[in-house]
Amino acid sequence: MHDFVRRLLIAPALAGAVTMLPAGLPALAQEDGVVATLNGEPITEADIAMAEADLDPQFGRLPEAQRRAAALSAVIDVRLFAAEAEKQSIDQSEDFQQRMEFLRERALHSAYIDQNVVQGITEEDLRARYEEEIAKIEPKEEVRARHILVETEEEAAEIIKQLDEGADFATIAGEKSTDGAAAQGGDLGSFTRGRMVPEFEEAAFALEPGTYSKEPVKTAFGWHVIKVEDKRMQEPPAFEQVENQIRSMLIRDRYLETVASLRGGAELDIPNEELKAAVDQMFRAQLGEPAADEGDAPQE
Incomplete structure (x- = not known):
């Protein structure tokens, strides 16, 4: 923010x-x-x-x-x-005076934003935004998984055989996995659908907590053996957990609304067409609007 x-x-x-x-x-x-x-x-x-x-x-x-x-x-x-x-007499120089005027305008900008945007946001505003955008999010299924990544199907099959015989998954991951998570026993943490490559995701979400894949899983990265530690529904975060993020969102939105209003009522002339187009494009990006069509671009 x-x-x-x-x-x-x-x-x-x-x-x-x-x-x-x-x-x-x-x-x-x-x-x-x-x-x-x-x-x-x-x-x-x-x-x-x-x-x-x-x-x-x-x-x-x-x-x-x-x-x-x-x-x-x-x-x-x-x-x-x-x-x-x-x-x-440095304070009497033209350069200094210009710098002071810029600092004065910048300080006024900050004071205006604080008084008219930041201080105007109430807890009611925050809770309304929470209910509108976060509380209504549908719960998502997520799993916490470990994996062991090796180069060949034969290596993965041998690891599955060792697990069937009672070997510890995290220990084997630390010893044989070529993935960066090997040092953590192959722990990938929790993730929802859409976070992993499709083949890995399909296999992981098909497993029940405490079980591991009985067949090697092939992806572009190699061959995996996957173990699911936990599976649950990911609920939307509580208001208190995201209050600061919501405040930041509201400050940003209201700031941009104010900028758009002020710019709309201002007489702005940028003679350099290329610079004008760049400024317009930047402002549209700030507002989240699509870039101007080619037909809107300045003609040479």
């Missing part, structure tokens, strides 16, 4: 410094929301919150005290560099 809240860069050197911090740092002193002062200017809790939100996701795994220290360190570095840049 798209991350609509764009992030500014934090000093790269910070990552190395944070790894040296002790895990048990005491809480930083706070006084009327002021965490620290730098050359007489306050650094507030709001500054820390914004910097912490912009840290690389890896910082989320750190203890809170270390995250706060990383955020404060970032604010200090940014302000010191900013002050030096102002002394050199």
Whole structure:
């Protein structure tokens, strides 16, 4: 899902410094929301919150005290560099002004999406989407299976003979299977119909739990001996399991609806026909619409 809240860069050197911090740092002193002062200017809790939100996701795994220290360190570095840049009048250059305007528009874009799209999604919306698209999914039969893959029919037949005599399936798979799952005793996990090649699927779903194929199964990969460990109906996931995914789906849909509405009411002129066609095609792809017909393409 798209991350609509764009992030500014934090000093790269910070990552190395944070790894040296002790895990048990005491809480930083706070006084009327002021965490620290730098050359007489306050650094507030709001500054820390914004910097912490912009840290690389890896910082989320750190203890809170270390995250706060990383955020404060970032604010200090940014302000010191900013002050030096102002002394050199870098902020007065045309390039800087253009960059600031872009960052301003990007921040407004993110704020608009947050206030008008993300915050507007309710639990009722989420549950309605769940009932509409997920709860009604028909249960699917799935099996959990193991297999042993060998090159010849004779090898597979010999393995079946060993299994008939009481040999352990997982042990033989580990010793003789040429498939990547051999290290896991041939375990393929659970799968529904349509996930495996037809010959393998037909044989696997015909078996009962705890049984193995009595005849070698041929596919394009070689010869298989298949054992089904379990067979059950795969029910739709519970709402709580997919709530975050549904939220992401709704955010994406509503974002695209908003973009389509805004673009539809805007006067957009792209003189370069090739670029215009590429932009149109990209936007149609975002909306999930088919590509324009050849007749719709710009004429040379």
